[in-house]
Amino acid sequence: MSGPRLCLASASPRRSELLASIGLNAITCAVDIDETPLPEEPPEALVIRLAEAKAVAASTCDACIGDAAQLPVLGADTVVVCDGRIFGKPRDRADGAWMLRQLSGRRHHVITGVAVNGPQGLVSLSVTTHITLRQLDSNEIDAYWATGEPLDKAGGFAIQGRGALFVSYLEGSHSAVVGLPLYETAQLLAYQGVELWTPAPQQAMP
Template identity: 40%
Template sequence: MYPFIYLASQSPRRSQLLTQLGVQHELLLAGPEEDAESLEEHLSGESPETYVQRVTHLKLLAALQRRKARGLPEAPVLCADTTVALGQTIYAKPLDADDAVRMLQALSGQTHGVLTAVAIGLNEKVAQACSESNVTFARMSESEIRAYVASGEPMGKAGAYAVQGLAAAHISRISGSYTGIMGLPLFETAQLLKSLT
């Protein structure tokens, strides 16, 4: 595995998970001149899996350009994107508290998919993987949903929840990759880093 990589993600969880893997990294974040949000636009008829992989690839291309433009030393660049899907419906990050309530009402009592795509680029070489897991929420009452949203935790999270936070009290079952649900599947990430050596 590489002794050092760039992480093109604002997620503190992804940074913590890379540290858990023993991978030294430095953040390579978009500047104000970049329209990073537009990369996450969902195309009509696009499946959740196609969407998350396309968005991750676009983020990686932007980050590779960023490294070059800033004249930073060469090292692998890692990007990831997580999306929550109930059937073919994608639940991105909530726009506001009302949007978070709407999402959690839809996920309550249901099993949904969590897809995290990871892409790593070095020079012209790009390696990509996608982890798919399932999360089952117990039925949540209106007051439980509103109390959780009031905690502020759902904001900035795909599907309006964090598996490693307060939401764990409402999750009855998980299958797949716990770290993938958190935002960076460590097994797939380690395999991708190995493939670049």
């Protein structure tokens, strides 16, 4: 893999792994911002606002400034929405169990906002994926929490892990549920001049 071509405003290993899966090596620079929704703020507006705030905040990170120029900075945020209620990361075991009981057997939405701050300015978008979880019983919820997997996941479950056993239906971007919609992210990065394909080395003529 080539040297870093962008900065990721996140400490999420999942987002780093998703970028690596499409051949992009990113420097990471976690930023601490207030993720509290504004009064009556729609979830789509919330994730875009937070993604943009992360991308802008990380742009001043020393790690994101190369020898020649500032690297494009990517920020992202994901929330789960059910019946208009926004589910972030669970505060504790009781909160995580409550979230899963609310989502059990029901259709909900996972919304991820992505922003890239680069030569073309700040550009952003959001992607919505529709998911239905099968009916969950209390023993499953308790056992799942005991794995430690739900602790830092929006909605209290991870589709890239054992939480996938709960998902009976998905419509939309699987990678967006993990944390980064790759198709749309690639479009934003290409717009900012990030090369997604490197030319194959030319072989010398005999």
